[in-house]
Amino acid sequence: MKKWPLVVCSLFLASSITACSSKGTETKPASGDAKAGDTIKIGGVFSASGSASSLGKPEMDTIKMMADKVNAEGGINGRKIEVVAYDDKSDQNEAVIAVKKLIEQDKVVAVIGGTISGNSLAMIPQVEKSKIPYISLAASKKVNKPVKKYVFKTAQGDDVVVPRVVEYLKANKLTKVAWLGVDNPFGSSGEEEFVALAKTAGIEIVSREVFEATVNDAKPMLTRVKQANPQAVVIWGTAQESAVVTKNVRELGMKMPIVESHGIANNKFIELAGPAANGVILPAGRLLVADQIPADSKQKSILDSYNKLFTEKHSYSPGTFGGHAWDAFEILTNALKTAGDDPEKIVAAIEGTKEFIGVTGTFNMSAQDHNGLKSDSLAIIEIKDGKWTLKEN
Template sequence: MKRTQRIAFGILISLGICRAALAEDDIKIGGLLETSGFIASLGQPALEGAQLAVDQVNAAGGIKGRKVSLVNVNTESDNTKSVSALKRLTTQENVVAIIGPSSSGSNFAIADAVERAKVPMIGIGATRGIVMPTDRRKYVFLVPLTDVVVEGVMLKDMKKRGITKIAMLHSDVAFGTSASDSLEKLVKDEGITLVDNESFGNGDTDMTPQLTKIRGTDAQATVIWATGPGLAIATRNYRALGIKGPLYLTHAANDFNFLRLAGDSANGVLLPSSKIYVANELPDSDPQKKVLTSFSAAYQAKYGHLPATFAGNGYDAAMLLMDAIRTAGDKPDAIRNAVENVKDYVGVTARYTYGPQDHFGTRAESVEMLTVEQGKFKLAH
């Protein structure tokens, strides 16, 4: 090899080493967000929100001069693929923390593996059981409004309206069954009777039989708890049957995709929700208002459309993890400890306070009851 060739080769090798060193110096956060499959309408906005958070931190100089990279593996709304994706992130990508999937079922599927890997994960599944019991879920946290929190707010709204008897229809996946279990316990504390509790298959295309049975009871209101197309189908079936009384929906209904699929049937529903769609209606004294309006403006500037509530979940998860890294360093155990010690963090979806016995984080004051008027979310009165 000629001397000039040796020099050129050496320069290329040096550049490669420098690039590798720079890449290795990045702080890598993993994502398990579903951009295809059944839960893609939740996972895609969550990924967009998380990426926005990372971009903002990097634009401000990163974390103590180090850039943050988000490595997302599309789990395709599949529990088995979620397990494989988690293994890739922890053993090949060597991420220091993870933003978990939107599907409650996928969060349940990987929770034990997260504990074995000892890498902190903030999941976006909205089922409280994902982090229970906390002595066996030390590395798993949540950012969405969880089923127990929103059901509590929903039941108080029912009491305010004089409702004492209700019926429920829920999907048979983890998100629906967990909410059913918790509602059956919570109604007793509020003096409300659950007179009927029906379920349907997550892939069912007609819930008329179950809703016909509910129509035959003395329920004064009905609760439907599901995600994806099934929620919209059940809502349309409910309206087609002419069932009287208020229709309450899960917080998963605070989604533009639900409005599109349910059409006019969505008008008049009641649902517990984050404040993202009604930020301009909030009083200036609400600590989330400024955060919400700033986030919404930045999101629209980046993606060209309004953020769904799930985008706020992804954004909050990423910001909480990056704040923990800024405070405690990039070792997974230190990140876990820092997240567990978060107190009154004001996010997009909620205000968060965690603790050794509380990996749910969200507080009831983060929830508003919404309704739908002419295809748009509004504060309920």
């Protein structure tokens, strides 16, 4: 991993939702010294601008939307939620500054966020030191493995996603593949998992390349990949950089199947990649294809209600990333109902999350598993005619 740049000395403005305290209620909070009617402060750090904004903006918008909804329904045990949310601008330094401010100045009871893996990993030392419950929205398995007492995660990790990719490649007899990964913690963590599982599955990696998150021309790298003559190309990145690489693959006349990560699971990828997106295969949560999954699916009503609530309030689709924020908010607020402001009780309550049907999947957390998802939380999706299409449920 590269060294982080020097921490800059600027703080950024908080975007917060503050509701007036309810009056006349006799409902008491579950625990802690706060009295019924005051607020519960929840912190958020999201990449609402910068290179990961297509992931972070729907996350921030979802948290604010859900806080409004809960407050309109009376809050938690008579207490309104106040969200203090910062935009880290897709920068690790900004993420570290933001989480420090949330804990030391804003005095939040818990933090949700860390849109991308590098930012989440950079925030963890601060939350562990301060013993503040933290629910990450990033994918790297290093966020939650090994288990860290105060750190949880709602996105599927590499250890959940990569097995689904390997299973798909093997089932389709694509046994000679090229691995192209973004040069950051998300890409390196995925590569580590893929290399280990591919060997066991009898898949040969004929070419391994990395590209920068700021890539604007991957053709020199892809010329080497083309010479290796893979049966399929695996591209591991998020929407912006993966779209560049995907377009370049097709521009070089490489016609083999392209399999990508769940990091491209929002409409920004299709917009940026254009016609080159057609035919791309990826594992992702079912929100993208909610209208195509069986009516008797246990997630169906959750997906439909979240989609409806979000799109009625905003002029764009939340992608799968807004869903990670929905899950984090619901899991945290469920814990707050019984734990109050006590961080140890919040941690214990989150670890007690069982058979929670969320947007991302069904969560079963424990003291040994702070993610709680399995590979069955993923569908195989294909992009056809610029639209997400369910290939394997």
